[in-house]
Amino acid sequence: MAGNTFGTLFRITTAGESHGPGNVVVIDGVPPGLELSVDDLRPDLERRRPGQSKVTTQRKEADEPEILSGVFEGRTTGTSIAILIRNEDQRSKDYSDIRDKYRPGHADYTFDAKYGFRDYRGGGRSSARETNVRVAAGAVAKKLLKTWHGVSVVAYVKQIGNLAADVPNPEQVTLEQVESNIVRCPDAKMAEQMVALIEQMRNEMDSVGGVAEVVATGVPPGWGEPVFDKLKADLGKAMFTLPAVMGVEYGAGFGVATARGSQNNDLFTTLDGRITTRSNRHGGMLGGISSGLPIVIRCAIKPTSSIPQDQETVTSSGAPTTISTKGRHDPCLLPRFVPMGEAMMAIVLADHCLRQRATRL
Amino acid sequence: MAGNTFGTLFRITTAGESHGPGNVVVIDGVPPGLELSVDDLRPDLERRRPGQSKVTTQRKEADEPEILSGVFEGRTTGTSIAILIRNEDQRSKDYSDIRDKYRPGHADYTFDAKYGFRDYRGGGRSSARETNVRVAAGAVAKKLLKTWHGVSVVAYVKQIGNLAADVPNPEQVTLEQVESNIVRCPDAKMAEQMVALIEQMRNEMDSVGGVAEVVATGVPPGWGEPVFDKLKADLGKAMFTLPAVMGVEYGAGFGVATARGSQNNDLFTTLDGRITTRSNRHGGMLGGISSGLPIVIRCAIKPTSSIPQDQETVTSSGAPTTISTKGRHDPCLLPRFVPMGEAMMAIVLADHCLRQRATRL
């Protein structure tokens, strides 16, 4: 199994490369009767789309989805939903010089090691282009979560370089706040500085990393399984499947290393007759199972590997050379990561939503 | 599927609770002909065992494994291997007062929310006791990796509280160095301070968190799958399945947030005729596929939730109360985490080892 399927009940299977005809996702496990059309998919695809603003790559892709199956008269049928997004902007000339050179930070070398050869037109299957159909599937998952349980999933940029946003209440961040600026940071002041930093990176022919925060509100207590399919484990995996993610933490995250138990434990209390905790250092999951508190996850995203300056590398036969990535790339991956992070969290939550339903009367 | 299975080809399925008859693992996918006996399992079980030193819980468990199947005349047969570890120290009296109170930081509340009731004798299925059979399975995975590919997996304590060890070359840390002190930190000086800090925690009826580092050397380039079963994703999930893990990062980890692409990219070069990189900020994985460099992962582990001081909480009916955990618990989870982290990494690597074999001539 070559790893193109994700999920147990709400399950997606994808195919496609950056410079092939297109990408496709088959979504299995969508319940019948959910209203769905391409209009549900377009907003998040638009947020992920290259060329959307001055802080992203200027490459153009319409990313127009076609629903091939599983929807009849505007409603899901309960059978598998296939969504196709064709590639448009296939300038393979841009990539001809990377045929024999290994781009630093990319999967060129590891793909050659794994398969014996590779599709050298851009990243092929390793390109982030494949995430467009994940975002489409995520939109379906969001619709299910919202319709059945009122669950919302919102992500935003928390940090770029040394610029860290102040977001005191992650669970109160709205989609509107996130979309109010082109870096997708709910701290408007910091957002301006982030835009400036990204433009500086482009001017300096460099790139910069950052941290995104992904938050789900409204998840009822009880989702997630003990032991291997803990919600934190499935969410952790989901985030690490996204390109450039180098670290994932939830709740207090790496901050727990220096904490004491007496400080770190969130104390149980009641609110409006429901059991809850006074703080949320546990990030909404205890024993890997949702507690009813907001689920809060952070992802560390590396600076774009493709930079338009000369870098030392080797050819596939090991000869020293240099490479300068000529393509049009994002100087910072964070703004376009936001819808991807949301999509993967929504897909995991939809899966565990269905799993929990299966065994409770 | 209630999440008691992990892996695709090298696959483990577990069952068992902290206070039931015992824990069992079924390991599917072990190749035939591998020499194996309980002697291969005992060393890591001993490292995970409660009561092993003064810095761990004083609870006693022999953790003696019995191989129920899959081994004949000292060799694996290629069929499923079952390993049973019976529980011995079942003092259920210790836990009688937590029947109706939710322990802060534990899964008591989320289990009740999920299942409607729970095994209240300790953590039941949510207890870290279940990890003993994972460690046994990890020993089998280690044997496979070592025998077939010379791969080694070694973990150690990197940080406890504010005490951070100096480990300049993770790939050179040996099992002997790790086992040379009871906190399992290869920085001997820092290890002494760590021991003192843990004893202080016990005296103060508190607990402390930390960071563990898990390293695999000898992994050939080409393991891992693109998209969903990236090696980083499966390893990330594996670590998050372990109790108390709140964050996972690999290579430069969260440090990438403040890095620039020109600094962060590891440049390709050759060494002894093989392609490699000059640095290892990528933690041995590019595009989710092993690069041949050491795989380096760090896990943030929270301070033990069970502390012997009064904490506010509620009963299952929401009434305010206090609880003080009377059981014998680790003041710091790090020393016993080490074999667990190794086991989960070995299980993931063994899985991807087999997966890579399946499709290459």
Place this chain on the structure above:
Amino acid sequence: MAGNTFGTLFRITTAGESHGPGNVVVIDGVPPGLELSVDDLRPDLERRRPGQSKVTTQRKEADEPEILSGVFEGRTTGTSIAILIRNEDQRSKDYSDIRDKYRPGHADYTFDAKYGFRDYRGGGRSSARETNVRVAAGAVAKKLLKTWHGVSVVAYVKQIGNLAADVPNPEQVTLEQVESNIVRCPDAKMAEQMVALIEQMRNEMDSVGGVAEVVATGVPPGWGEPVFDKLKADLGKAMFTLPAVMGVEYGAGFGVATARGSQNNDLFTTLDGRITTRSNRHGGMLGGISSGLPIVIRCAIKPTSSIPQDQETVTSSGAPTTISTKGRHDPCLLPRFVPMGEAMMAIVLADHCLRQRATRL
């Protein structure tokens, strides 16, 4: 994945050999709150047990189950249930001469071809001994089906050699009727002849095949999935996983080959206000989904391969030789197949019961 797991949501994983310490099953996906004890497992285990009557093998096995996990205070907890059945009658001497000879009809040769060597003490993993834990898991599935939906699963012997029972209404056969004679045939007159035929086979040092029918009543319409996990496909696979099954058919089965559409179609009608069909040539499944009519499946079971007369064969090095199976074997597998067939059908139905629950509000 070495094929020791079966099912999607109600999922069993097994391990064990005929002459090892024992067999174990881990059942994943059992809902919480179901009353369960070993007393629920014993009746079917007793029906499968060797040495139960004069028409079965005289080998003795107590087949006493131990529930290792997943049950607390008499109820399932929702976590994985492990059941262990230790082997008792391990007369390995009986099998010493088959170490190098391939028994006709057995898996000795194919195991050697697959694994390079084999556990030569009896069939090892290929022995029908492994089915004891399947029967235990089946008893859990039956309990779930009966408790939640009133579904019953009953199997019986339909034919042995040329002796075919007359069972006009499969859905009306009761467990009591089946258990009223030692061959488990609800046609009492034919049962007597079947007993005589089996005894004749034993006297003639030979064996005989037959057909078993497995029937589920009370299954609501709507279980099963389109395309690959059709109920007929999962039931078909389930039956073929059982040793000695050479053919599976449902409803009109192979009889459809000579039928015309105008005869074969079951016409829809209503009964007591519910939609049903006038006949049940479709065996309770249309498009692979349950129709609400009884599910009726038949399995063809080959005559026992082990017979106590000389048969030509070869050694593992290809030298001609003869072999006569000295062990104590069933002259006819049918009577003991009955609980196995029920178990596998119940496991499939429990799985699809949970799967259907997951996606319907």
Place this chain on the structure above:
Amino acid sequence: MAGNTFGTLFRITTAGESHGPGNVVVIDGVPPGLELSVDDLRPDLERRRPGQSKVTTQRKEADEPEILSGVFEGRTTGTSIAILIRNEDQRSKDYSDIRDKYRPGHADYTFDAKYGFRDYRGGGRSSARETNVRVAAGAVAKKLLKTWHGVSVVAYVKQIGNLAADVPNPEQVTLEQVESNIVRCPDAKMAEQMVALIEQMRNEMDSVGGVAEVVATGVPPGWGEPVFDKLKADLGKAMFTLPAVMGVEYGAGFGVATARGSQNNDLFTTLDGRITTRSNRHGGMLGGISSGLPIVIRCAIKPTSSIPQDQETVTSSGAPTTISTKGRHDPCLLPRFVPMGEAMMAIVLADHCLRQRATRL
């Protein structure tokens, strides 16, 4: 999981309905470096295509495949392969009157029971139209099997109604023989009578069932897993996933019911230095593992449910009515079943080929 995925390592996931935009398959697990183009897919698609001859439906579908991913410069890349076949002949008017009536023998009623509503334009997801992408995937599997192991898979019509072909040596039947007549029966004389019978059925506005035989030659000993993923079990399931299959048997099949062990056992011998059996009543599988002998499976296929004569039925609200299927349907499903049966067998064998590779040095 709604059952749209099949296989473990060589794994297909499909989507699509009879009257939607098209059908798509994602094939996961195809090794890298295999030569592949649409020309490899077309021959089998042509054999499955409606409208191919006078004995099939006269409905027209070009069934032109498009490879969307996973192939680069004429070779498979090792990543997932997506194949899209668009629907052309969508005369939804033909089906408007079946919106509220349940067609006998079809899944209309069971889909309504399962999902609450259905795509009433033909069978939707339950239509055999979905098999076109399975046949495309099967062509990929065949290519892998032939290239790596010289395995061939050939199916043919064995019986239609009472007309049973004489095929003394299943393993010697060639594709050319099968394709030499429009019913795909290698017994040329019987083929003529079969054509006449089918034409008679069309004239009588009726349909007829039959038996197909599917044969694989060249499969090495050792494929298949003990217990649940026996080759016979996976092949059995594969066949039962195909529409209209009511029974599956291998080797001596249901004939074993009346056989004695002394007759039924295939005796081991050697041929050209290799171990084999003198006869093949075991159909090429012992203990569920391939023996090296030809794998021989038979499928019973019911007469087409859609017949152009009035049949009694009910509406979705239970009111009595009659229905006569006006569409253009096959009077006999057998000729077009042949490539479907081959495809599913090839997919199972490719899967077990990869699985066996994973764990043997």
